[in-house]
Amino acid sequence: MRPLASLLLCTALLLGGPGPCSARPSPPAAEAQQLDFPSKALATLQDSLTRLQNAHAADPQRDQVKALYDQAVRNLLRLQSSLEALRQPPPPLDAATGRALLDPARRVAQEHRVWMLNFDADPNQLFGMDLAPEDSATILALRDLQKQVYGDITGPPAAQFLEAKAKELQVLARRWEDFYTHATLQEYPWESLANAALDRKRPIDAIPTRQVKLGHPISGVVAYQGRSSSSGPPLMGAELVGLQWFDPDRSYKPSWGIGVLATVKAEGERQSGVGLVVSYRDFKFGARQSRLSDGRTVTQALISINLARYFDFSPNQSLVEAVSRLKTSSTP
Amino acid sequence: MPRTNLVFFHGMGVQDPGYHQAVWDFLVEKHQAIAGSDLRATCTPKAFFYHDIFTELRQAGSLDILRPLIQDAGALKAIEDLQASNAFLYTHVLDVLAWRFHAPTRNRIITKLAAELMPFIQTLPKSPDNNLVVVGHSLGTAVATEVIHYLGTHGVSEFQLIPAVHMLADVAKVLEQPEVPAYRPPTPSLCRPWTQDPEDRAMLLNYFNHRNELDPIPLVDRFRPPEWPKTYHETVFRSWGEQVQPHDLLTYVRAPAVYVKLLRSITQDGATYSAAREQLELQATPPSSPLGAERQAKFEQLATQYEDASTLGDFIQLGRAFSDSNLW
Structure with a gap:
């Protein structure tokens, strides 16, 4: 032209x-x-x-x-x-x-x-x-x-x-x-179902930059829970429903995502927790609320295993401890 | 003398790197016998591949991925029956279903092959002697239909037509996408002959549809376009024998009605490869060996049973019935 x-x-x-x-x-x-x-x-x-x-x-x-x-x-x-x-x-x-x-x-x-x-x-x-x-x-x-x-x-x-x-x-x-390499191969079959149903009527040249997440398994650790110094074990759960954006300028690797979170009941809890999770690239941050066996409601901040590794973070530590350890280790 | 690129789109299943070689050798031999010159001097064959994309999906457990996507209960039941029977057809049919229902795989194949076909189309306007002939076989007909439609929707048809497309065992209709019907009026697919209306965005100058009457694959929901320009050419023939696979690519090309038209497209020589020549070739071809009475009866029964069938489930069941009856 x-x-x-x-x-x-x-x-x-x-x-x-x-x-x-x-x-x-x-x-x-x-x-x-x-x-x-x-x-x-x-x-x-x-x-x-x-x-x-x-x-x-x-x-x-x-x-x-x-x-x-x-x-x-x-x-x-x-x-x-x-x-x-x-x-x-x-x-x-x-x-x-x-x-x-x-x-x-x-x-x-x-x-x-x-x-x-x-x-x-x-x-x-x-x-x-x-x-x-x-x-x-x-x-x-x-x-x-x-x-x-x-x-x-x-x-x-x-x-x-x-x-x-x-x-x-x-x-x-x-x-x-x-x-195909970065977006759809990360999906589970049921997510493919949802996305294919949504994409079916698109012209084939419109490459989607956003995919639906549905019951997408997720694992993470509790980083911080109120004033309590103790933190729970690693958590397993799923993003019940959510959206994941992909970045066309980075070969369709994941960029931002948001989802509604449900986690399995952890030890000492009366019921399983619900919350919200936001993801950026490989990392996930979230907040979760659940009820303990004594009736108290507890709100916890969550991060993904990937992020925990980045912080050299063991599951038995709180985020405060991990960050202070990080600071100490970086001090000459 | 035209310089022709001859492009092949293969059918279902894993393909040998030289899957088109036998057909090419046959065409060279025929051209030598009829026109007395070497076809290799003016025509270059090129085989396109997409089976590797299905192989990746298969390794990832394709039926598990596909099961929730198959929005056709009949097709799902047919494929599950086929899986249980452990028939050789299973892998082939799975590719067909992946093509039909797994949008990312389909789009990946279409865009890959469109980018591969485009350089051959680009050569056409550079000289009036440059020519392109596309041959699609079985699933390759559906793939070629979508690839050509894709190129048309991206503006290629505004500037250039593809001189000839030959569809052998055309399944473009039974596997058509909801948004890209193969030809149903008002013919939104651009893989159809041009009407010579300057506003028409069709991609083809000539469309050849070849069907072996004894091949079950193009039997269900046959490709029967309504009013197309006279550059649409349909060939129906019969080829059979105890050892002949009716759906095979070579079986199709060995039919005189097919190879004469194919060579006419390649050489653009309507005098040597005329309708009269086609008749001569037909007469010179030895008559096909008849089927045994029992197999013949079985074939007639199946052909009648599935004559009006039109669903993907029927398509799979018919393939299986042919396989079970040893007609394949």
Whole structure:
């Protein structure tokens, strides 16, 4: 797209129009070749059109191929108007899409499909040539013209557009690979069920950046519980329901997440606890409330095993002790 | 003389790295016999692979992952029966179900193959002599349908058509996605022939659909498009023998009606590979050896039984019935 946009701007410059290219000195050789494209293509087209008209005028079977000839001329004139537009100053950009309104370069490239060779059982099927006598001079001229238009006029811009598309597709393919490796393989089957149900109607190019968590097992340790100095054993539980975001800029590795937590009943508790858990990358922080056997309610701060390891944190310590140990060990 | 890239999309199950070699050798040999020149000078075969992605899923215990995703009770029951029977088909069918129901796996395959197919499409506008022929077989037809549709939805169809796609044992309909119906009106899938309307975003110039009448796979919910342009070509043939696998890729290509059309697409030579040539080839092919009376009766019975079947569960059951009856 960009090369074509610059091509349009530079064409405008050559024709005396304003544009960002005006600051540049003479363009390099390859660019100069590009700048000639509309003029050269128009000359080729005009040449081919004249030859076709002459061939048709001298064709003894011209009545039989008239409809075909008219159709080809209509196509040529449409292409000619697109090429003429390429020599004009660039059209305004659409604010929403950032694309040029009625972008003539795009129109020339789109014409490419019209000029593709149609090779069916009958090789003359192009433009319905199967209805026409094979030895007609008009048909022979049309065949030459088709090859010339396809190769010299519509081919180059179509190739440029496809090159840009190929780059987009490669990036998308790599992103899906990352998503599959880092996001979906961490899911449990029942989570896949929920996510597949939610994703089912998405277009396949919209790679999800968020997945649902459902009954996702989690383990952690109690880091702090009120004023009590004692801390409980490691806790097992599950995120009943939650959301996990993935970071496309980090190959779809987990970024933030949030979930409702339920933990299994720990020793000395009357019932299992509930709480909230927030995750960031590999680490999880949470708060949990449960009721002890004597009826008191206890609120505990939780961290994941990963984070506990990071702190060199053994399950029998409180967070305060762990942090103070960390401070002591880091003091010279 | 066109320079052709011939791309293969394989079918179900684990594939040999040279799965397309026998077909390629056959085409080279036929071209030498008919046109008197070496096909290898102008055509390059390329085999695409995606079975490794299914293998990863299988190693992770695919049925356990897939079970909750299979939103089709009939298909789930059929696959569980198949697992219990320990039939060789189980792994193959599991791939089909993974393709149909596991969106991340499907999307990963589609994007991988789309990125691989794109360079071949890119070569087309560079010269009028460049040509591309895509051959899909079995599950590969569904994969090719989705890959081509994906390329179409990403704007490729605005600038370029794929000259020819050959679908052998087309299952694109029975495995179609809810959001990408293979052809049901108003034909939202872009893997269909172009109507020559400048606004039409179809991806193909020619669509060839080849079906072996004796192959059970394309029997259920057959690919029968409504009004398509005349660049849609359908071939139905019969090939059979005591030792012939009716669903095999090579079985399909060995049918004269298939290889003549395939070579016509590759060489873009409608004079050498004309309809008259196809008739000649057909007459020169030795008649297929008949089935035994008992197997023939069984085949007729199954074909009648599943004639109007249209579900994925039926598709799996039919495959199993053929396997159990030793028709496969």
